[in-house]
Amino acid sequence: MTSSAPSHLHPDRLLPASEPAKSIARELYESVKDLPLICPHGHTDPSWFADNQRFPDPASLFLIPDHYVLRMLRSRGISYDDLGVPRRDGGPVADSRSAWQKFAENYYLFAGTPSKTWIDHSFSLAFGIEDELSGDTASQIYDTIDKRLGDADLLPRALLDSFKVEAIATTEFALDDLPHHQKLATDGLIGQVRTTYRPDDVTDASRPAIAENIKKFGELTGEDVTKWDGLINAHRKRREYFRKFGAVATDHGVPTAMTADLEPSEKQALLDKVLAGRHDAVDAELFRAQMLTEMALLSVEDGMVMQIHAGSRRNTDPLLFGERGPDKGADIPGTTDYVGGLQALLGRCGNEPNLNIIMFVLDETTYARELAPMAGYWSSLQIGPPWWFHDSPQGIRRYLDQVVETAGFYNLAGFNDDTRALLSIPARHDVWRREVCRFLGEWTAEHRLSASTATELAKHLSYDAAKAAYHLP
Template identity: 55%
Template sequence: MSALVLHPDRLFPAEPGTRVFARRLYEKVAPLPIVSPHGHTDPRWFATNASFENAAELLLRPDHYLLRMLMSQGIPLEALGVPTADGTRVEADPRAAWRLLAEHYYLFRGTPSKLWLDWVLGEVFGIGEQLDTQSADAIYDLIGQALATDAYRPRALFDRFGIEVLATTESPLDSLEHHEAIRASSWGGRIITTYRPDPVIDPDTPGFAANLSQLAELTGEDVGSFAGYLRAHRLRREFFRSHGATATDHGHPSALTADLALTDAEALYGRILRGRGEAGDAELFRGQMLTEMARMSLDDGMVMQLHAGVYRNHNPHVLARFGRDKGADIPVAGEFVRGLKPLLDAVGNEPALTLILFTLDEDVYARELAPLAGHYPALRIGPPWWFHDSPEGMRRFRERVTETAGFYNTAGFNDDTRAFLSIPARHDVARRMDCGFLARLVAEHRLDEDEAHEVAHDLTYGLAKRTYRL
């Protein structure tokens, strides 16, 4: 068996002198608390504080990074125990699924997935061997034994990881009962929600009409009119804010926005509501609602996040059999300058508004996002997201954004993950990469070391707290 070694200088610059600067910067920020202002962990975990089941259920089946790579090599999702959308029986033995991951773990060499999972195995579970076919069963059993103890329940891990605040993401139709249970408990962990209105904003969402009916029932508003529909959003935003929310999140296919005259917006909503939308109406409505959400944010102080530029559920066979979020989402080209102009014309000069932009098109960083955020008071640039939350993606982000937008028009780091145990691993990677980038600026005499320490602290901790109003 091969030893699992987490080198203390991993991800730091190879040049010895620059590495010394990086190490000094990292030593100061490594112990800082984790601020996780946007993610998709399940609040039920912290409400019930029930033990996690086993290694496969905790680390493999919820992780679409792992699923997509294994599937690309011909391993069916059924063999990994991924449940089907219709409840058809699949491989039920989690140990067998874990063995499959171990057998093919070599596929993840050089990927962030291996960085994260190696950190979890070594730092969280104290495992000193590489995951492979020989060690698979022993590691599975060690993880199982740990998960059976109170020290590995969700709340204990939250405290152990040094998480100061963690934001989950819920639909406007969610009752937030798990957040209420957390607040009613004696535990002091800070778990807040985020308002994700896509199910009642995107007409292409399956069950959109039923979702609107549920929105009306929850709020007591007549969503048959555009005015009533907007009032319903305001009420749900207020409800989310009462459960700690400081932000909204919008996952749109593009960054298109609109600012229609009221009569035109009402007519558009009417067509959508009656199921008589014309070509382009769904995209136009999503764009109009981004501007409406921005105006609401000016009223209630909620920070906006726009995650644009992804073709979701590209594989129809996987969608039909297993449902959404199974690794079949693919980045597409982004366009923000023209798309955001209606919204920016309306509210872009408002310093009281914060709109954080995320993209999966790296060319957009230097060409569009950095110049936009480097001008408009309302805009901030989100960190590398999804396919680019890797060491190389983080380095390219800093190189493309900093020269135009600086550090302080970015939003700090957020992990944006469903995989709870990977949160500290992801933050550690970001801290190491940022320290490496700053160390290079120090070595090139472009930044004093005392300035680099201040920036490292802000990139690690301060910017996320300020940007998300935490």
């Protein structure tokens, strides 16, 4: 291989260009770069850690599960069949090596994207690959990775240890029996690997199978879920079950931040419509809105941290969804009203000392206008890190610039990587830490922060904040 090393490998990447901010940022980064990783929310496959088997091949590791990568390639007219993405009908798709070759030939498309930073970082850290992926280098890089995947230090549990992952949370739905977490518990790994309770399968009435799912929910919990109180008690039981496997948080993927606080008779009437299949889109939104408030009330009871991931219009391509299922890249941000949306929930229980909500946003216009002032007032609210499309160097800069002056540093929930790609985890944390140190270095150089305060904040935002926000021991 003769191509040049990726530019992201420069030791001062993302740090300020000018002195004295550059020297300050470099010193701050040196103090935090080797801290353990706290990964309290993500979408890695729990079977990886339970079974601890080698990853099948390079495409299965870097390409097929990564919707960031897939969506860029599709935007240039590249077929998911050619990228080896499985079809629901079981139809033929490219084999791993052919898919990898197609990916490599089009890797130039990722110039300037965080995906390229993460992949290049992973190549270097895990496989010692310093050369650029391209059509010419595809085969040799594939062989290098494939040969290494069988080594003991590249097995999933070993990777967690080598990455210094102190805690990682996966995300499972309410109807999941958690078989992989049961095995992890038997192996003594609950604590390092935890589950997260995501009840969207029984709270999102826009899902075609919602009535069937709620029925299964009742069978699973022994509750009469045709009654509103029975439905809520079913959630209470499932949350308790998830906590046995390390869950400290719930997660709610909702298109808007709308919440509601209906009267008991109204809640029951709404549930009756959903179970009978007589609900429309307005009813579905109202059901989600009421369930968010109910989940907050349950968090007041049990102390589980509530994560609200709002503002994504998911699976917007019906053809792709029909062919391959959800989470394949056709998700688009939408405008989100947090002040109006969360008013019912906060009016009901926003002042409860046991309520902790982390808000994740795709609508960046709300950072300074809504989220920072809200987190700067409500003790129950914190702002989550830049998420999804904004988990990037520029996204982090925009985030810090818009929220800190109003919300302060200590109303931020630190960082989590929210990833499906295991090897991207240290790369994402490294970008966050570099950008935090860049920000703090510039403020220190401007005499807006003392050196000692900047040092404390660098550690807090890189490590302590996430542990505190998620109540991790």
